[in-house]
Amino acid sequence: MTKKTVSIWAKKNFIYWFLENYRFANDIPAYILQELAQTEELLSRLKLVVNGACLRPLIVIATDGIGLPPLLYLGRDQNQTEPQSIIESLYSNEESPIYLTLYFPDRSTSEPYLTVVEETKELNQNQNNHLLIDFELSLWSQGFKREQERAAILKQIDQALAEGKKRQFRRLVKKLKEL
Numbered sequence: 471m472t473k474k475t476v477s478i479w480a481k482k483n484f485i486y487w488f489l490e491n492y493r494f495a496n497d498i499p500a501y502i503l504q505e506l507a508q509t510e511e512l513l514s515r516l517k518l519v520v521n522g523a524c525l526r527p528l529i530v531i532a533t534d535g536i537g538l539p540p541l542l543y544l545g546r547d548q549n550q551t552e553p554q555s556i557i558e559s560l561y562s563n564e565e566s567p568i569y570l571t572l573y574f575p576d577r578s579t580s581e582p583y584l585t586v587v588e589e590t591k592e593l594n595q596n597q598n599n600h601l602l603i604d605f606e607l608s609l610w611s612q613g614f615k616r617e618q619e620r621a622a623i624l625k626q627i628d629q630a631l632a633e634g635k636k637r638q639f640r641r642l643v644k645k646l647k648e649l
Contacts, residue, residue: 476586478513484586492533492574495540496647498553499531502541505557506570512560515568517588522571527563529556532573539616620646 485507489500506512522528526546532538543550543559550556560568577583623646630639 474588476518476588478510480586481513481516481518482507484518484582487582488572488574494531495534498551499541501553502529502556503531505560506568511564512568515566516570517567518570518572518583518586520571520577520587522569525569527559527566528569528571530571530573533575536573536575537614537617538573 485503489503489507494500506516519525522530522544526544528544530538530542530544532540534540539551541551541553541556543556545559550559572583574580574583623642627639627642627646630636630642
């Protein structure tokens, strides 16, 4: 089987197309994608994959309404959601490929996406499917926890408004935006 190689130009164009056509729960995924698209060194190491269950470092980005966390960076030894830490990690591992998997409504049929997806070393199909299911369940679980935290913050915001606590209200709104 010949391994597909995707050009830097194709990856860059795809990222800009994706940013133009999809929305995120917050601005952080767009910031990370912009950083990838604007940096040739990062683009040269970037590999878009469908199944990132066993690949590290992996950036997982989900569009709004999917039910997954908008951004998660799975490093070799830690997971991160803070954008500056993610960018620093990407630059610090100069030799390592960067894997990116995207979750959006029509990902299985999106021609632009399927054009830039690169093959990865496959395990047997059955094992591969189990790993992908486990991986996506863990992502869904994290998304569920995020939604629970969001609901709790919204409840605290309502309470701060009812009690007239402006400082607490501003702090909670900032926390909600970062979520």
